[in-house]
Structure formats: C-alpha cells, structure tokens
Amino acid sequence: MTRVLVVDDQFLIRAGLVALLRAAPGIEVVGEAGDGAEAVAQAAATRPDVILMDIRMPGMSGITATERILAEASDPAPRILILTTFDLDEYVYGALRAGAAGFLLKDSGPERLLTAVAVVGGGDALFAPSVTRRLVETFARHAGPTSEPPxxxxxxxxxxxxxxxxxxxxxTNPEIADQLFISEATVKTHLNRAMTKLDLDSRAQAVVVAYETGLVTPGGGAL
Incomplete structure (x- = not known):
C-alpha cells in the first residue's frame, strides 16, 4: 500500500486528486494540505511514501516545503512528486535541485497520475526522466553560478x-543496461553508489548535478 499526502492550495484541485487516489487500488491517502507549512507538519505526522506537492502556494512555497521535508525526514524519506501547471517552470527546477523525485503536469490524465505515483512509490527515482532532463537542460543554459560549490x-x-x-x-535503467552491456541491477548499483558519494537524494537531483558540473552539456549530450 502506497501512502500519499496531497498538497495543493486550490481546494477543488486538491479534492479531485484525493478522490482519484482514494478510488485507486493500492493507494491510501494519509492526509492533505493547503500550503507549504501545513505540508511540512503533515509529512512529519503521517510519514507518507509519496507527496504530491504543488509548487506555487501562498506563504511557504512547494520548493521550500520540499527542502524542509527532506531535511527533517527520517529514513526512508518520502518521494516528492512536484505538481505544476507549467512544464518549463524555474520553480520546478529549484525543487528538483532540492531533491524532489520528479514532476508532473497538472493537466496529466488520471492514468498518468496514478502511474507516476506507482513508479515513484515503488522506489524508482524519477518519473519521465527524459522530460525532467529537458527541463533541467533548459534552465542549465541560463543558470548562473550556484550558491554552493558543485x-x-x-x-x-x-x-x-x-x-x-x-x-x-x-x-532509463534498462536503456543504460543495454548500452553498457550490463544488467539493470548493476546500473542501479552504480547509480546508487554515485548518488551516495555525491550526497544526493534522488535521480532528478543527479541529473541536475550532472549539468551543473559540466559532466553533460545542454543540447550536447555527455562530454
């Protein structure tokens, strides 16, 4: 059973997400929140597996809430799936840098939403990796120096x-396994070790770091 916390400041959207998730097998909605501060409190109280996090909210934003939740969470930390109206949103990029597992457009259909929750809840570190890569690539082109050294x-x-x-x-992991002629399990092992060494919490965060360090370049693939 995947335990989900739903965070959105718009009541009708939040209610619709809750109703959809509650009707789906294998999912339990453990709470809902209307702003970032409430999301932080609910995450600590309910310890969900997955958090659907709205990005733009009054008061504490989704990105700040993501940082707070992941910083304060005990293992295993929840997987945070960012919900956004815009597919190219600098706030989403910030949330991915903070350790969110991925993002999903609010106009995605019910099946796509449920698939995303299942994928992220099952331990896969990123939903739609190519989409998130394109978002990171777009903002990496224009990003200035970060406040922290890479x-x-x-x-x-x-x-x-x-x-x-x-x-x-x-x-994806199967595609990497095919290209490097290794097993999918070995891909996961290497990626997990790399993330541990770099002190990263999610695959999306690893994608961001790869661009910010120049390991790969926007539009140019791997160096």
Whole structure:
C-alpha cells in the first residue's frame, strides 16, 4: 500500500486528486494540505511514501516545503512528486535541485497520475526522466553560478561516471543496461553508489548535478 499526502492550495484541485487516489487500488491517502507549512507538519505526522506537492502556494512555497521535508525526514524519506501547471517552470527546477523525485503536469490524465505515483512509490527515482532532463537542460543554459560549490566528481569510478552521464541524458535503467552491456541491477548499483558519494537524494537531483558540473552539456549530450 502506497501512502500519499496531497498538497495543493486550490481546494477543488486538491479534492479531485484525493478522490482519484482514494478510488485507486493500492493507494491510501494519509492526509492533505493547503500550503507549504501545513505540508511540512503533515509529512512529519503521517510519514507518507509519496507527496504530491504543488509548487506555487501562498506563504511557504512547494520548493521550500520540499527542502524542509527532506531535511527533517527520517529514513526512508518520502518521494516528492512536484505538481505544476507549467512544464518549463524555474520553480520546478529549484525543487528538483532540492531533491524532489520528479514532476508532473497538472493537466496529466488520471492514468498518468496514478502511474507516476506507482513508479515513484515503488522506489524508482524519477518519473519521465527524459522530460525532467529537458527541463533541467533548459534552465542549465541560463543558470548562473550556484550558491554552493558543485560536488567533486573525482570520487566516482569510471563506470559510475558513465551511468551518471547516461542518466542525465534521459536514459532509463534498462536503456543504460543495454548500452553498457550490463544488467539493470548493476546500473542501479552504480547509480546508487554515485548518488551516495555525491550526497544526493534522488535521480532528478543527479541529473541536475550532472549539468551543473559540466559532466553533460545542454543540447550536447555527455562530454
């Protein structure tokens, strides 16, 4: 059973999401929140597996709430799936940098939403990796220096670098396995080790780091 917390400041949208999720097998809605501060409190109280997080809300935004929730969560941390009206939204990029697992457009159909919850709740680190890669690529073109120094990629092995590059280019684990002639389990192992060394919480965050460190370049693939 996947435990889900729904966060959206618009009541009708939030109510619709809750109704849809409650009607789906294998999903339990453990709470709902109308702003970021309430989301942080609900996440601590209910310890959901997945959080559907609205990005633009009055008071505490979805990006700040994402940072707070992931910073304060005990293991296993919830998987945060950002809900947005816009597919190219700088706030979504910020949320991915903060460790959100991925993002989903609010106009996605019910089946796509339920699939996203199932994928993220099942432990996969990113829903629609190629879409998230395109979003990261768009903002990496215009992003200035970050406030924090980039992680040191020299701690990674050659194979871990290869897997990280292909992940950032939007390939799924099976596609990476085919390209490198290794098993999907081995891909997951290398990626998990790379993320641990770089102190990353999600696959989306790994994609962001790959662009910000210059491991891959916008529009140019892997270096």
């Amino acid at each position: 992680p040191d990629l020299r701690t990674l092995t050659g194979r871990e670098l290869e897997v990280l590059k292909l992940t950032a280019r939007g390939l």
